[in-house]
Amino acid sequence: MSQRYWEDFSPGSVSEFGPRLVTRDEIVEFAAAFDPQPMHLDEAAARASMLGSLAASGWHSCCLLMRMISDGFLAQSHFLGAPGVDERAMARVSSTVARTAILRLAATAASQRHLIDAGRPQEMRLGQEPRR
Secondary structure, eight states, X not given: OOOBOGGGOOTTOEEEEEEEXXXXXXXXXXXXXXXXXXXXXXXXXXXXXXXXSOOOOHHHHHHHHHHHHHHHTGGGBOOSOOSOOOOTTOOOOOTTSOEEEEEEOXXXXXXGGGGSOTTSOHHHHTTOOOOO
């Protein structure tokens, strides 16, 4: 797919990325390195926790979501960034269910950079001396 630009995005559009199945070993490996809580490392401890079974940490879930969005959307888009992500609907990630990510584009808005004379160096636009 060719690169997409601001003009190519329509408010209300929906894209789906995935599915992605996470293995037990991936859950434990990530937890051991970054979130070593018992419910992410040990199946018996996980059963005794509020999770009820071994599950990826919230940090791991966010990283998986970012990878799916990066592979399915950002890598094909020319962008400067985004104002944020609403992750409230994230479901628990276990090694038994593949997950997908759904992107709903709420709105588009030109950045302030589009309103500035594109023919002048950025340093001049910001009122600074040009770099030498």
